[in-house]
Amino acid sequence: MLRLGQSHYDALRQHGQETYPYESCGVLLGHVDEDGARMVTSIARCTNTRTDTPQNRYHIDPGELVRIQREGRERQEDIVGFYHSHPDHPAQWSETDLAEAHWFGCSYVITSVQKGTPAMTNSFELTGSEEVAKKLVPEEIAVI
Amino acid sequence: MAKIHIPTPLRQYVSKQPSVEVKGSTVGEALHGLVSQHPDLRRHLYTEEGKLRAFVNIYLNDEDVRYLNKEATAVEDGDNISIVPSIAGGTSLASAGG
Structure with a gap:
């Protein structure tokens, strides 16, 4: 699970709107809570x-x-994770996203920006420990 | 001694430490010292041929060692070495056109 405040959630979506029609990107910083959730305390x-x-x-x-x-x-x-936007494409990971993902145990957040407006935002955890067996698995986003 | 900063995904191979202090007069020696202390880390940094994996960036302080003297770059006491797996991606080529 990815846990983050409303302001951080809004900020990463806003970034995708600002860079449209280009992809935005950034870093999620924080810590891992006792329940295993990644807690975001700042974004860059x-x-x-x-x-x-x-x-x-x-x-x-x-x-x-x-x-x-x-x-x-x-x-x-x-x-604890990263975010980027998919201009006019779904908020789903692509083969390129998986091939280029190397931060195991981290969250990869993707926001679909449709015609300049942020639409769906999804998060995926990069699971596994080996390049040949890695997966991007959907995870819950808890906005607090 | 130089300090090697370990990225979060690789800390499980170094007893969950955020950084490890190692001896070595070059970046390569420092990294080999690191994987000698923590052998489970080796395959995540190096290929079977012993080359650094393509997606693993090594920085000495704020400089990419690829633009210095690569693994032969000299290290001094108090230097910071960062292991930085690359961050990239994007919509697939197939869907990008559609």
């Missing part, structure tokens, strides 16, 4: 570095991730 907007095809691809500069991780450590936060 990132720049989509895929300037060649930003309408259907995203990539976060790992250098930006190093900075976000460092700032998170200073607040006792860990990376």
Whole structure:
């Protein structure tokens, strides 16, 4: 389960609206609650570095991730997931999303942005521990 | 000693530590020190041929070692090494056109 506040939920959806018709992307920081849920306590907007095809691809500069991780450590936060948008496509993971997902045990949140307006938002946990057997499994989003 | 920061998915292989201090005069030596201490981590960082996996980025402080001297990049006491699996994706090519 992914647990996050209304303001964070609204912010990641708003980001997808702002970057439409291009994909937005960002990082979810927080901790894992005792019940195993990933609790988001802050989000970090990132720049989509895929300037060649930003309408259907995203990539976060790992250098930006190093900075976000460092700032998170200073607040006792860990990376618990990521988000991105699918402009005019469903809020479902694609083969590309699965192939490029490597953060096991983290949440991958996808917001469908239809004609510039955020529609469905879904979250998937990357399960497994090996590249050959990984899966993106739907998980509940609890907005608190 | 350099400090290697471990990303959340790989901490299960290093006794759940967020970072590990290792000796080594280069990035490669430090990483090999890390996987020697924690052998279960090795296959998640390296291919069977012993090369770093393509999606594993290694940063020395704020620099990608690919643009320094790769694994031969010199490490000094107090340096921070970050292991950063890549983050990417997007709608599939097949559906992107439809």
